[in-house]
Amino acid sequence: MRVVVADDAMLTREGIVHVLDEAGVDVVAQAADADGLLREVTRWTPDVAVVDIKMPPTHTDEGLVAAQRIRDERPDVAVLVLSQYLEPSYAMRLLDRHPEKVGYLLKERVFAAAVLVDALRRVCDGETVVDPTIVSRLFRRRRDDDPLATLSHREHEVLGLVAEGLSNRAIADRLHVAGRTVEAHVTQIFLKLGVDTSPDSHRRVLAVLSFLRR
Amino acid sequence: MSEAIVADDHDGAATAPGQNDAAAAVAAASGPLGVGRSLPFLLALGFAGVSVAVVAHVTEAPRSYAATSTSAAIVDLAAGLGLIVAGAAYGLARQRGSVGLLSAMIGVAWLSVDWIGWDDGPAIARSVAMIVAPFLLPLVVHLSVAFPTGRVSGRLARSLVAVAYGATASVSLAWALLRDPFFDRNCWSNCTVNSFLVRAEPDAVRSLTVLWLYFSLATGVVVATTCVERLSRASHAARRILTPVVGPAALVAATQALYAALLVADPAENPDRGVFTAAFFARAAALVALAAGITWAVRSAERTRRSVARLADELGAAPPPGSLRAALARSLGDDRLDVAYWLSGPRAYVDASGQQVALSPGPTQAVTPIERNGQPVAVVIHDRSLEARHDLEREIGAASRLAVDNERLRAQGLAQLSDLRASRVRVVETADDTRRQLERNLHDGAQQRLLALSYELQLAEADARAAGDTRLAGVLTEACERAGTALVELRDLAHGIFPAILTEAGLGPALATFVDMAPLRVELVDLPDERLPHHAETAVYLAVTAAVEHAARRSASRVVAAFKPADSELAVELVDDGTGDSPDDLIHIRDRVGALGGRLDVDGSRVQVVIPCG
Numbered sequence: 001m002r003v004v005v006a007d008d009a010m011l012t013r014e015g016i017v018h019v020l021d022e023a024g025v026d027v028v029a030q031a032a033d034a035d036g037l038l039r040e041v042t043r044w045t046p047d048v049a050v051v052d053i054k055m056p057p058t059h060t061d062e063g064l065v066a067a068q069r070i071r072d073e074r075p076d077v078a079v080l081v082l083s084q085y086l087e088p089s090y091a092m093r094l095l096d097r098h099p100e101k102v103g104y105l106l107k108e109r110v111f112a113a114a115v116l117v118d119a120l121r122r123v124c125d126g127e128t129v130v131d132p133t134i135v136s137r138l139f140r141r142r143r144d145d146d147p148l149a150t151l152s153h154r155e156h157e158v159l160g161l162v163a164e165g166l167s168n169r170a171i172a173d174r175l176h177v178a179g180r181t182v183e184a185h186v187t188q189i190f191l192k193l194g195v196d197t198s199p200d201s202h203r204r205v206l207a208v209l210s211f212l213r214r
Numbered sequence: 215m216s217e218a219i220v221a222d223d224h225d226g227a228a229t230a231p232g233q234n235d236a237a238a239a240v241a242a243a244s245g246p247l248g249v250g251r252s253l254p255f256l257l258a259l260g261f262a263g264v265s266v267a268v269v270a271h272v273t274e275a276p277r278s279y280a281a282t283s284t285s286a287a288i289v290d291l292a293a294g295l296g297l298i299v300a301g302a303a304y305g306l307a308r309q310r311g312s313v314g315l316l317s318a319m320i321g322v323a324w325l326s327v328d329w330i331g332w333d334d335g336p337a338i339a340r341s342v343a344m345i346v347a348p349f350l351l352p353l354v355v356h357l358s359v360a361f362p363t364g365r366v367s368g369r370l371a372r373s374l375v376a377v378a379y380g381a382t383a384s385v386s387l388a389w390a391l392l393r394d395p396f397f398d399r400n401c402w403s404n405c406t407v408n409s410f411l412v413r414a415e416p417d418a419v420r421s422l423t424v425l426w427l428y429f430s431l432a433t434g435v436v437v438a439t440t441c442v443e444r445l446s447r448a449s450h451a452a453r454r455i456l457t458p459v460v461g462p463a464a465l466v467a468a469t470q471a472l473y474a475a476l477l478v479a480d481p482a483e484n485p486d487r488g489v490f491t492a493a494f495f496a497r498a499a500a501l502v503a504l505a506a507g508i509t510w511a512v513r514s515a516e517r518t519r520r521s522v523a524r525l526a527d528e529l530g531a532a533p534p535p536g537s538l539r540a541a542l543a544r545s546l547g548d549d550r551l552d553v554a555y556w557l558s559g560p561r562a563y564v565d566a567s568g569q570q571v572a573l574s575p576g577p578t579q580a581v582t583p584i585e586r587n588g589q590p591v592a593v594v595i596h597d598r599s600l601e602a603r604h605d606l607e608r609e610i611g612a613a614s615r616l617a618v619d620n621e622r623l624r625a626q627g628l629a630q631l632s633d634l635r636a637s638r639v640r641v642v643e644t645a646d647d648t649r650r651q652l653e654r655n656l657h658d659g660a661q662q663r664l665l666a667l668s669y670e671l672q673l674a675e676a677d678a679r680a681a682g683d684t685r686l687a688g689v690l691t692e693a694c695e696r697a698g699t700a701l702v703e704l705r706d707l708a709h710g711i712f713p714a715i716l717t718e719a720g721l722g723p724a725l726a727t728f729v730d731m732a733p734l735r736v737e738l739v740d741l742p743d744e745r746l747p748h749h750a751e752t753a754v755y756l757a758v759t760a761a762v763e764h765a766a767r768r769s770a771s772r773v774v775a776a777f778k779p780a781d782s783e784l785a786v787e788l789v790d791d792g793t794g795d796s797p798d799d800l801i802h803i804r805d806r807v808g809a810l811g812g813r814l815d816v817d818g819s820r821v822q823v824v825i826p827c828g
Contacts, residue, residue: 009662015669060718084661084705087715089723108701111669142735213726
């Protein structure tokens, strides 16, 4: 797996590179800003770009914009956006145009090599990655006649993993159940919640997140 | 007419209009300079009184037009007396310049003709009257160009006046020295006496008389034309003031020209002949109109003074800002009039609403300062033509001292209020900027360092584990967890200080995140998508979050926040289902919203916020 890492904070960038090196991931280039990132992506065509959301010059959402541009122009390159902000809006904005091959992860997670490498593999495989902290916050949101209350414990678990972007197969592996069982759960959940999208599409993550925020 | 003369009211109160007799008028004018100023008018009035007797003294053959009929006598006296009295009123009614005196002197010159024909009067009186009478013409010339300022400005006007006086004086003097009425073929009003005669030169006098008639004719035409031209060029406000005097002056000049033309055609003047009688009535009527015009000017100046003074009285009713300007503009008939107040603090002029203004009078405007104890208080920007007729500085300064002070104080208050408002806005903006900066510093500084620390702890832990030091690895694992907790807390703290997403993505995403974490169900209705000015967004965000927390303290389980965007403001109405009581703890938010010119009202379970977004 070939990776480009973009972060303007040198400490963090080198930390990420070190973690990936240790994990045997091939970091082909590093960049300190969005322009550099786009240049390196064009030059190396990596499998995935790891992008800090805040980069020069304005330190607002350059990373997000660059991520969307990469997904627009290079469908073969996955993007994992790193952020210190626990902001579902950013994650949803990222997923809005290209729900596959993108991820939004809180920055503190990336030094846990297993989490980072797993997220990279998932986006490379065409999945979506949404930080579990974001999902659990959305689950805690107060609702009128909370529809989530109609879900069983297992359905709750499955919905959480769907929101984090896991595929049915990955959910099945995680929960040690059969793929068909997961499929049945997902269909049932979508039916109960009235989520209007195909239970199997890439768009289901965004649909679930939107539902949770409704 | 003497109503026009009002005693100087030093306490700013309106003067009772009781002082209606001439004595009061004269007394009012007799300040240190009063006696000197009123003396010529007293003399003219005395002269007018004697003139009445002269006209009333009927002789066998009429020696003046006034003697031909009662109506002629009435018109004659009306013109002369009218001009003298109007001139006195004008001159004494605190009006600067020579206009009053000129008017009175025209009256005297007009009545002199009756003295010339005073058959059995003193020879010296009749002789003097013969010298005085021709000066009617230059006096009319002078008045027509001097009104209303009393000054003659412009080279052309000055030379016209000088030539008129010069020519008249020369002719009058020559007549006095050379004319023996006895040899005058055409004499009719005085064929006997000339006390000043040195040597009789009948031929020279005859030629001089013809010359004089042509001069009168030409001058009359020039003056009439000049007056009409002046009126047509004047601004609206100026024309209102000029017409009552300059119009009749043109008529007087025209009738004088007509009279001269008649005499050129037929030197044998005969008051019994219709054409001459008609000319007399026309001349007299024109002079009556002039007297009336001057009286009107006095009255109108007085009306202004009164309406300004009345404004001072009406101040108890707290007129809205700008009333003084409106009252002055109305009274003076000058729509473009403006009043600016001087504030010594910021050293600037402000209008009645406290807004700073630059003094920029137009080309036809003048600026009259109003001073108090040598200190500037205000300025009136007005049409130039008002400058002379109204002694603005004194009128406004004295009669409406209270009005000026009141408006100025109010303007000062409003100016300070606007400063205060601006300073409140700056305080809020500075606070916002500081919070935003603090959040950014935390994000880029402490949070990054803590991230790096947590990374290094993880590396150390991995090393310890690889080295088989499980005790150290355990300690480091715990340290990692604590660093993680610190990161979470720091992130929440930074978000609480200022949600970066508010700046970066706007109100919608920021409030959505707030709703994710809110302790109760919050529904956002019609939240606008478009971005608002930073400080408005911050104010709306903080107001909504504070109102939701307020609802939570009232044990509410649900809040509906309905947004109503309008052109230049955003209104939010928050209604909750809480039942508990909560003190009004939104005061700091109300201050912040108020600083931006918005408002926040709490009414039980309803909180209403309006924030200007312009």
